[in-house]
Amino acid sequence: MKSSITQGVKLLATGSAVPNLCISNQVISNIVNTSDEWIFSRTGIKERRILSNNNSLIDIASIASLKALEKTNLNAIDIDLIILATSTPNDLFGSASQLQAKLGANNAVAFDITAACSGFIIAMVTAAQFIQNGNYSNVLVVGADVLSKWTDWSDRRTCILFGDGAGAAILQSSSLISNNILGFHLNTNGQKFNQLNIHYELDKHQENVFMSSMQGKFNVITMNGKEVYKFAVSKVPQSIQHCLDSLNLSVDQIDWLLLHQANARILNAVASRLMIPKKKVISNLEKYGNTSAASIPLALDEAIQDYKINHGDLIVLSGFGAGLTWGTIILKWQV
CATH class of the missing domain: 3.40.47.10 (Thiolase/Chalcone synthase)
Structure with missing residues (x-):
């Protein structure tokens, strides 16, 4: 409810x-x-x-x-x-x-x-x-x-x-x-969880049979790059469009597109699918790489500090990644 x-x-x-x-x-x-x-x-x-x-x-x-x-x-x-x-x-x-x-x-x-x-x-x-x-x-x-x-x-x-x-x-x-946060859209596809994860491995060398069924350690990041790319360029534009439609807003009304800073090819592909010009895409990927949950607030803060974002601007924030999860927020910036 x-x-x-x-x-x-x-x-x-x-x-x-x-x-x-x-x-x-x-x-x-x-x-x-x-x-x-x-x-x-x-x-x-x-x-x-x-x-x-x-x-x-x-x-x-x-x-x-x-x-x-x-x-x-x-x-x-x-x-x-x-x-x-x-x-x-x-x-x-x-x-x-x-x-x-x-x-x-x-x-x-x-x-x-x-x-x-x-x-x-x-x-x-x-x-x-x-x-x-x-x-x-x-x-x-x-x-x-x-x-x-x-x-x-x-x-x-x-x-x-x-x-x-x-x-x-x-x-x-x-x-x-x-109100600054105008709307949002969230989604998950757990069937694809293994395309990007840090999985837990059981220790097969435990002498105690009972303990070996429970104890282990987390591994390192593993990723299927091609699948993550296809997921992002497909689902993220849909999420953004869904969010805009729910607010009766058009793509042309977007002042800034701020995506999770994963890969320049993904950023460019998402912007292209939505027909958003490159000049409207906020990115600091070149300096920091993929910082996961930090990437959107880090880029947003720098854009605000650089006076790139002005009062009344409509900003689309969209994250995507492991889970697989993805989501969008439509934000109206007010000083």
Whole structure:
């Protein structure tokens, strides 16, 4: 049963953070048999940021969150809810509580959402539901992933793609008139889960027969690139069109298209299918690679900082990835 909407949702501010260590395509080519030209021509990626030393997911997630908070009149103690979208937590039981503690957001409920590259979109929709139903007023949504620790650096198919990063957004209850999130569409195809995953492997060398049936470890990222490409260029335009149709909006009314930063070929193909000109596509893929749940908020924050996005602009945010999951949000930017 749907709850009645009593509040609008205002996007107050965004923030982002990336590690200092920059790994160029040239560095990658010293590890595996590849080259800068080969990587860039197939992915659109020139470099990526990798977490190093003793830094963790929570470190970059907290920096992104604090940057967002600094742009508002709120303190951490004013946050009611924290949703951390990540598939690479510090703790398998969840890391949102660690972020809550690090920020000093002691009044906030905190939990994780695991949906890989669609995580930020699903977290934003979840946050909007809590606000629209009148349960919470100030919500911090963070997309953060450290994919480097789950990457096989000897696998040329995947090691060229991924980087680490974090992005944050603060949502606040508002009047229905000033509502920023106009609509959304979410979907999942669990039949295709094995096309992109980090699967759990049982330890076959356990001496204890009983224990060997339970204990093991997670492997590294595996991906069927061709299938993921076909999935993205097919399902994402459909999701965006469905969302626009539900709001009686046309593609021509879109000011900016911001897709999950997975691969330049996917970004170009989706824009082409919707007949959206390249000048309307926001991308920072070249600098950061695929940062999973961080990619959309990271690119959104940079576009806002660069004054690319103006008051009243209509922005389509769309994420897609492991699960397989995909989703779209139609956002109207208001200063």
